Amino acid sequence: MDRVYLDNAATTFPKAPGVGEQMKYYIEYIGSNIKRGNYSTASSAEEVVFDTREKLCRLFNFKKPENVIFNMNVTQSLNFLIKGLLKPGDHCIVSSMEHNAVMRPLMQLKKTGVEFSRIPCDSKGRLNPEDISNQVKHNTKAVVITHASNVCGTILPIEEVGSICREKGLLFIVDTAQTAGILDIDFERAKMDALAFTGHKGLLGPQGIGGFIVTDNVADIMEPLVSGGTGSLSDSEEVPPFLPDRFEPGTLNLPGIFGLNAALSYLEKEGIENVRRREMELADMFLKGLHDMKGIALAGLEGIEGRTAVISIDFINKDNAEIAYNLEKNYGIMTRCGMHCAPSAHKTLGTFPQGTVRFSFSHFNTQKEVEYTIDAVKKVIRG
Known part of the structure; x- marks a missing residue:
């Protein structure tokens, strides 16, 4: 071979059939930015972007397309979530199976006074959800875990962890880099507060497009890491308070979103x-x-x-x-x-x-x- x-x-x-063609179509026939122009190609691009948000909502069982935030990848999403939510004096819980997309932001924040505890998994990579309860402190704010290991494939029990987080009043953030498009992921059933995804792995889309989904409560307390022009409230120098604009400054990767849209259509068809x-x-x-x-x-x-x-x-x-x-x-x-x-x-x-x-x-x-x-x-x- x-x-x-x-x-x-x-x-x-x-990649999924049609991904390259959709990206080529955007570049050759659309080309317009969104939320800036009132002409037809800009409206066409906006329709595809909104349709992609809706497809992701269906995939993850989430009800508000405007709370689907696009950026480059799951690493950027986890940085937005971790650094936007954790402040000096806060404590976070992770598993011992985490990718550096979680651990390096936490190691950076550790220098500013953010603490974290690492729940040991067993030698097969399995997590006992009850071990989380033993690590909760008075200043614990969030639990951040991967849904499945990128090293050995072991799946972590996010629904059980989500129930514990809800009971303890903790934010629950899930890294779906290895499972989106592969496992059934239910945002509501797992009691998540935020979900980070990437387009180029199990979602079968192109590199350079990913994002996160957040509840309104998380969006209200989360500090935007990047700010700038959004095409909305252009008479103000303040960051827009509404979603998705609050966390989507600058020009989005529209060819990537068109490609991801095609990939999601394929996954919906295949199941x-x-x-x-x-x-x-x-x-x-x-x-x-x-x-x-x-x-x-x-x-x-x-x-x-x-x-x-x-x-x-x-x-x-x-x-x-x-x-x-x-x-x-x-x-x-x-x-x-x-x-x-x-x-x-x-x-x-x-x-x-x-x-x-x-x-x-x-x-x-x-x-x-x-x-x-x-x-x-x-x-x-x-x-």
């Missing part, structure tokens, strides 16, 4: 449950192919229950980076090796500092590709 792409946890490839079923069939096939294979250690859960199709392997007594290089050079198999921007997760899983080689599947992959990859892994182990 010329190419087997198994790095979908980093960014999906291929999230069908996408997940196909991905997990491939993951199950891969995991069974690895079973009893000598010279490797699997990070995380051994079966398909409680996980996504993200699978990490530590090649024992071998250089994982060299293994990943050989898989690509000799077999055309593209993986992701190293720390995956989640050192705390690797420490939890026992794969720090060597990291792992990560194989992450999309429903666009095939059984033939999985069989080929299993055979290639056997060959690189033999050296």
Whole structure:
């Protein structure tokens, strides 16, 4: 095979059908900004943007399209949420499986007087929600957790955590980078206060477009990190108080939103449950192919229950980076090796500092590709 792409946890490839065409259509035939002009192409662009907000509301079971905020990606969204909500003297709770998109903003805020506690997950990446209650302090303001690990695919119990947060009066912020478009995510049922998403992973859209969803209560207390022109209230130098303008200064990535709109249409047509079923069939096939294979250690859960199709392997007594290089050079198999921007997760899983080689599947992959990859892994182990 010329190419087997198994790095979908980093960014999906291929994208959903129609994504590129929609982006090209905007650039070649629309081209206008939104909220600035009253001419027809500006109105056409605004319609697509609003339709994309509505599609995201349907996907996440949220009722207010104006509370869907667009920006570049989930990292930017988490920075907006964490830095916009936490003040000196506040305390935050996270899991030990968090990506640096959560941890680096918190480490920055720690220097200003913001505290955080890290809830230890077990060696498979599983979180016990009850452990959160034991870490709540008088100044605890929020819980921020990933929905699923980008290292090993373990899913965290966000609905149970959300219930605890609601009971304790804590803000609940969820990072859906690895699950949006793959798992059923219900904003209301999980009792979230904010949800961060990105377009280029499970949503099958282009890079450079993402965002967050917030309740009105969170929007009222959240400080905008970036401000500027919005096309609204242009006679005032104050930040607009209403959504989405309060958190959407400057020009949006409109080609990206057009592409994301096409991707969301595809997901609505295919159905999230069908996408997940196909991905997990491939993951199950891969995991069974690895079973009893000598010279490797699997990070995380051994079966398909409680996980996504993200699978990490530590090649024992071998250089994982060299293994990943050989898989690509000799077999055309593209993986992701190293720390995956989640050192705390690797420490939890026992794969720090060597990291792992990560194989992450999309429903666009095939059984033939999985069989080929299993055979290639056997060959690189033999050296």
